[in-house]
Every structure is written in C-alpha cells, then in structure tokens.
Amino acid sequence: xxxxxxxxxxxxxxxxxxxxxxxxxxxxxxxxxxxxxxxxxxxxxxxxxxxxxxxxxxxxxxxxxxxxxxxxxxxxxxxxxxxxxxxxxxxxxxxxxxxxxxxxxxxxxxxxxxxxxxxxxxxxxxxxxxxxxxxxxxxxxxxxxxxxxxxxxxxxxxxxxxxxxxxxxxxxxxxxxxxxxxxxxxxxxxxxxxxxxxxxxxxxxxxxxxxxxxxxxxxxxxxxxxxxxxxxxxxxxxxxxxxxxxxxxxxxxxxxxxxxxxxxxxxxxxxxxxxxxxxxx
Numbered sequence: 302x303x304x305x306x307x308x309x310x311x312x313x314x315x316x317x318x319x320x321x322x323x324x325x326x327x328x329x330x331x332x333x334x335x336x337x338x339x340x341x342x343x344x345x346x347x348x349x350x351x352x353x354x355x356x357x358x359x360x361x362x363x364x365x366x367x368x369x370x371x372x373x374x375x376x377x378x379x380x381x382x383x384x385x386x387x388x389x390x391x392x393x394x395x396x397x398x399x400x401x402x403x404x405x406x407x408x409x410x411x412x413x414x415x416x417x418x419x420x421x422x423x424x425x426x427x428x429x430x431x432x433x434x435x436x437x438x439x440x441x442x443x444x445x446x447x448x449x450x451x452x453x454x455x456x457x458x459x460x461x462x463x464x465x466x467x468x469x470x471x472x473x474x475x476x477x478x479x480x481x482x483x484x485x486x487x488x489x490x491x492x493x494x495x496x497x498x499x500x501x502x503x504x505x506x507x508x509x510x511x512x513x514x515x516x517x518x519x520x521x522x523x524x525x526x527x528x529x530x531x532x533x534x535x536x537x538x539x540x541x542x543x544x545x546x547x548x549x550x551x552x553x554x555x556x557x558x559x560x561x562x563x564x565x566x567x568x569x570x571x572x573x574x575x576x577x578x579x580x581x582x
Contacts (some may be wrong), residue, residue: 307423313369314534322520328377344389403438419464489555498543516573521557
C-alpha cells in the first residue's frame, strides 16, 4: 500500500524552506506526497533584488505559480493551490484586507482543505504550530484551518457536499529552523575554522525552542534538492542570503535531519524516526 502525506503551507515557497528535504525523501521512497498551498502569495514582497522590476511586480501572482510548479517538480511532489487570497503583512494597527485568507470566517477558510483531505485521504498531515512559525497572519491561519480540517474531515455532519469523510491518523507541526539547528550549525562551522553567519540570527532568537522535538527525519541526502527547490522561488529567495552561506557538508554532519512535533496523537516516550510510525493502512 502507498502511504499518503499532506503538507499544508501558507504561501508558495514555504514548502521549500520548511521540511522540503523530508518531502523529497518520502517522495523518492514512493510515498504519495501532496503540498497544499493555501494562498497564491499575491501580496508577497519581491525578496530577490535581481528580479525586482516593474514587470515582475505586475505579473507576480502568475510568476509565483510558475515558481511553485518548478519547486514541486524538483521535490518530486504533487501540489494544489486552495484558492484563498494572500493577506499580506499589515503593519501594527492596520486592518487585514477584506476577503483575505486570515480575515475569512474559520469554516469558510477551512472548507477547501476539508475537501482536499477527503479527496486525497492522507495518512499523515504536516503544518505549523499555533505561532505559525513566525507571526504572519496567513501562517497562523494555516495552523487554525489545518487543525479544523484534520478533525472536521472525519465528521459526515461537517462540511456537507465536500466528499466522503476521512480521518488522517497523525498531525505534525514543523520544528525546523530552530534555535538548536542554528546553534549546531554555528558551533560546527566555527569548529571547522570557518566564519559563521549564524551568530546574528542566534542573538535574535528566544533562548528556548517553543516545540518539543518528538520526531527526527534523516534526510541529509536530500539537502541539495531542498536548496534547488528553494532557489526555484526566484522572486522570494536571494541566492546571496546568509542561509546559503554555511557549508552543506558541515550541515550534513552536524544536523542530518529535519525535526517535527507530533501534535496528534500524543507522542510516545521515544524519539520517532519515521512520520509513518504506527500508521496502519
């Protein structure tokens, strides 16, 4: 039997910056992997100065879809846009744009994901924790709608007309890009006699990571695929960003995995090494 894995993200490029090597590993092993992208990233900024032109800004929604298709092909996964509208990142005190993803009632925002879960019938779902990983309204909303859909998709009385009920067996939160990860890479880089770009990041991070790591997936052989997928999001990724400065060989030795927190069911006493541990057909 083929296992099915659903990874739910807010915008195109999030799937490549958070857990991409895990997705590539499972896809290479024959798991049916689907990325659900809640919004099209229509209100996103252009973060790569090399392509920040009036023409790119005018065509950004279509460009981001093409970038997403390229990244999915590199990772070897399928991908589906849920058709919700990017909320942007309003400043303090500014209202959310009318009709955007984060401003919709929860049931309306979650309905496309409920329908997708009932159609795809995943065994395992991955998304963000309640903080969203960082305080972008679409990331927080992605957590909320995934939690709602994870439960509601199994209830035939909820969301009628969106397919036959289905209950995924496990729900994970991303625990990647943690302080522990940055610290390990910083220490290993310095120990190798190289200059580390991580010190400035560490100075800004909380002293403790918010999530307990329950699951650690070895995927170092897919780090190069992860990087290629991320760079496929040309408008969102500057190749000169410090993220690309550290040695991948050092990373493969110091931190050869991606981390997750098992949100449902309750985690066991030992560290998992497979997202499908305990999953039954």
